[in-house]
Each structure stands twice: as structure tokens, then as C-alpha cells.
């Protein structure tokens with residue numbers, strides 16, 4: 001089978017080549033290009049494409065794939081908000097994802113953002129390097145006894161609940177499908193407005209769907225506890241970034257940690273250091289001392305990369321052998 005890997009970086013190639021070993025039935029080609037309408041023609045002659053979070057697998061792209069004989073889209077990620085599943089089904093293109101890989105990678109990263117913002121590690125790092133050992137402005141709070149609200153308690157949300165439980169936080173959660181594991185930990189499920197009003201820290205761990213887009217908008221932000229911290233390691237569009245800027249400017253929001261950004265597509269995973277950032281919302285977010293932004297790296301651990309590559313190979317084999325598996329996405333079954 002010939003597979004074209006889009007949005008490739010050296011670490012993607014390394015993990016796929018290591019997982020492939022000496023198999024000669026799988027031929028991977030790699031391109032740094034993002035899959036989008038403009039680049040869909042590159043797929044001619046490939047049986048499958050392998051894509052990541054910012055590839056745009058919409059109906060026109062899928063039509064090109066189908067017309068050129070590409071029958072399989074392999075997502076090397078969990079989220080599938082960038083795929084038109086209805087169009088894929090209609091065109092007979094199978095879509096498979098990596099539904100399960102180290103949830104600890106993202107949960108631990110979210111905890112890292114919480115600790116960084118609370119204890120101002122990002123500022124302390126720079127100060128000490130410049131010989132400034134003053135503590136003014138670096139005051140944090142004990143996490144012990146504070147209320148943390150987890151929105152979405154699937155695999156990652158549950159892993160974060162365990163970590164925050166270890167810190168001694170009171171845990172609230174909102175999820176239409178409560179987790180028995182969370183409830184056993186003492187997590188209390190409450191309606192979203194109650195969670196937002198009570199939590200010192202709110203962390204988002206739910207998928208992006210048409211229903212959850214801008215879940216955290218101006219109204220939700222206004223309903224948050226004054227001075228609260230917002231963490232988003234899920235998908236950028238869960239949060240209205242312009243509304244976040246207003247809430248930061250008027251001091252209502254205490255701190256924000258973002259590993260994802262709604263318009264990250266053209267920017268993330270590439271080096272823009274010698275260019276001007278022309279996204280004014282993003283640029284404004286960067287100016288706040290109480291905002292930490294990272295470039296969609298929460299998943300990026302050795303363990304996660306190995307599992308992603310191994311699972312992608314299993315998806316290829318199951319597809320080739322005509323076997324369905326839990327990673328195959330169907331529009332009807334994935335309405336969350």
C-alpha cells in the first residue's frame with residue numbers, strides 16, 4: 001500500500017519508519033504540505049493519505065481523493081473536526097483515527113500550564129536569566145483546596161482529574177456522559193454554568209463539534225469566577241479568542257493557557273520567527289503577562305508518538321483485510 005503523509009515533520013517520519021520496520025508492503029512518502037484543496041492533487045497514485053489536526057479534509061478534497069482512487073484517510077490524531085465524515089461516507093473513502101493514545105500526554109501538559117500560570121514560571125525563567133531575582137508579581141496560590149472544573153471527562157479529562165485530585169483540588173465536572181471513574185474519585189458533576197461560576201481553574205477536554213464551537217464565549221466568560229484560570233488543550237474553536245481578550249483586559253479572567261488556537265492552521269507547526277504575525281487577535285493574546293500559548297504540543301511525548309504510529313499501521317492492516325475496528329469513523333456513530 002502507498003501512503004502519502006501530509007504535514008510531515010522529521011519526528012513523524014521517524015516514528016512511522018520505526019513502526020514500519022522492514023515491512024516492504026507499506027510504502028510511505030512524506031510531504032510537509034498541508035492537505036487542502038490546493039494540494040489534494042498530490043494524492044494521485046496513493047492508496048491512502050495520513051493527516052494531522054490542521055489538514056483540511058473537506059468535501060472538495062475528498063472528491064479529489066475519491067476521483068484519484070485514494071480510498072483511506074488515516075488521521076494520526078484523536079480529534080476529527082477537520083474531516084467531512086458525511087462526504088467521506090458518500091464518496092466511499094474510509095476515515096480512521098487514533099482514538100486512543102497516551103491521555104497522560106495531554107493531561108500532564110494541561111497540569112503543566114496550570115502550574116506555569118499559577119506560579120508564573122514563564123516570567124520567573126526570564127527574570128532569573130536577566131539577573132532579576134525579585135519576587136514581586138510572581139505570587140501564586142496553593143492548588144490544594146481550590147476548585148477545578150473539568151469540561152469533558154473522557155480519557156484526557158479523567159487523567160487530569162487524577163492529577164488534580166493528587167494536588168488536593170475539589171473537582172467539578174461537566175459532561176453529558178459522567179465517568180464512573182471520576183465519580184469514584186469524588187468528582188461532582190454539575191451543569192456548566194455552575195462549574196464556571198465555582199471553579200478557580202477551568203480546563204477543556206471535549207471535542208470540537210458544531211454544538212461546542214465557542215462554548216466559552218463572552219457570556220460563559222462573564223459567568224466564570226472572577227480571577228479564574230482557563231486552560232484549553234483541546235481545540236481552539238471551543239473558545240472565542242476575541243471574547244477572551246476582552247475578559248483579560250477588564251481583569252475578569254485571571255490567567256489563560258492555550259495549546260490550541262482557532263486559526264492555528266496556517267501558523268502552527270512551522271517556523272514563522274522571521275515573519276510578521278498578521279493575526280491581530282493572536283498577536284494581542286501574546287501581549288498579556290498572564291497568558292501562556294504553546295503550539296499544539298500537548299500530545300507530543302515519545303510514548304504518544306510511538307502509539308500513534310503503531311495504531312496507524314494497525315488501521316492500515318485492518319482496512320486492507322476488510323476488518324472494521326474501533327478507530328473507523330462513521331458519521332452516524334460520531335455525533336458527539
Ligand code: NAI
Nearest residue numbers: 079152153154155156174175177205206207233234298299
Ligand atoms: P474522549 O472522546 O475520550 O472524551 C471526550 C469527552 O467529551 C467525552 O466524555 C464526551 O462525552 C465529552 N463531551 C462531548 N461533548 C461535550 C459537551 N458538549 N460538553 C461536555 N462534554 C462533552 O476524548 P479525549 O481523548 O479525552 O480527547 C478530548 C479532546 O482533546 C479531543 O477531542 C481533541 O480535540 C483534544 N486533543 C488535543 C490534543 C493536543 O495535543 N492538544 C491531543 C489529543 C486530543
